[in-house]
Amino acid sequence: MRQFGVTDYRDVNRANWDERVPAHVASPSYHVASFEQDPSYLSEVVRFDVPRLGDIAGLRGVHLQCHIGTDTVSLARLGARMSALDFSQPAVEQAQAFADRLGLEIDFHVADVYDAVEVLGASSYDLVYTGIGAIGWLPDIRRWAQTVAGLLKPGGRLFIREGHPMLWALEPGPEYPEVRYSYFETEEATVWDEGGTYVETDVEFTTTVTHEWNHGLAEIITAVQNAGLTFDSLAEHDSAPWNALPGLMTADAVGEWRLTDNPQRLPATYTLQAHKNG
Known part of the structure; x- marks a missing residue:
């Protein structure tokens, strides 16, 4: 169920x-055990974009809105010297413990x-990375972009893979999705009250309200x-690394989900890159 309005969205x-956090760490969807068993294992999100990332060995990188750190760890395994940031104390504690267990200095x-600029330092990074499901929690994409620019060294690069704003505008239906929500950034948040999460888990949550915003590609x-x-x-x-429209999508061999019928109809995610002149 979606409602509208916003108060104290961060809290x-x-x-x-x-x-x-505990449910995500325990869920097979985050593949924590795979990271621990295989030193070369990468998250599905990062693995998808390795051809676009190119060689990042030795780059000073920062992962914004890192959650439990699986993408951060993956970037470190590709050779980047990583820092990361998230507003959730439990998530950061789990991410730090995870990286420490893997012997990675993050x-x-x-x-x-x-x-982030105040906490991490201005003009300090060669790479600012952000992944799936991050910027939709932010009300102002302009302020986010200014933060990214503040973090980057001259010549540094922004790399983002995100859910497509067209996907976020859809409401899943039994036979086909309906365009119901704003494609563009709005002043008011969209407020959800739902008990589940996006990973496989049997946990029943008690804190179920969230505030989110969409951001159109041109706005970004x-x-x-x-x-x-x-x-x-x-x-x-035309794919996403999770089942974004249950009942309407099929997974491929590497864990990317597409519309089962004519997947070319929907841009499900995008990868965007930019750099700071220097």
Whole structure:
């Protein structure tokens, strides 16, 4: 069920994410055991974009809104010297313990993403990375882009893979999805009250309200450019690394889900890159 309105969105969202952490760590969907058993294992999200990431060995990178750190660890395994940030204390504690168990030197920080420059340092990073399901928790994409620009060194790169705003505008239905929600950023949040999460788990959650915003592709690109970055590329994909529309999607051999019928109808995710001139 979706409702509309927003008050204290950070506190509301943080409570929801704090409660999700143990279930996500334990869920097979995050493949924590695979990371521990196979030193070369990468998250499905990062593995998908390895051809676009290219060689990141030796780069100083930061992962914004890192959650329990599986993408962060994957970037470190590709050779980047990683830091990461999330507003959830339990998530950061789990992520730090996870990286330590794997023998990786990653520093995780508890902070709101808009405070990242103050916490992590201005012009300090060659790579700012953010992954699936991150920016929809933020009300102002312009402020996010300014934060990214503030973190990057001259010549540094932004790399983001996200759910497509067209996907976020859909309401799943029994036979086909309906375009019901705003494609564009709105002043008011969309407020969800749902008890589940996006991974396989039997846990029943008690903190169920979240506040979210959509951001159109043009809004994102314009925000990045206005923040002083040079837009480099946008790739739209017909797949997502989770079953975004249950009953309507089929998974492939590497865990990407597409519409079962004519998948070319829907851009499900995108990969965007930009750089800071220097």
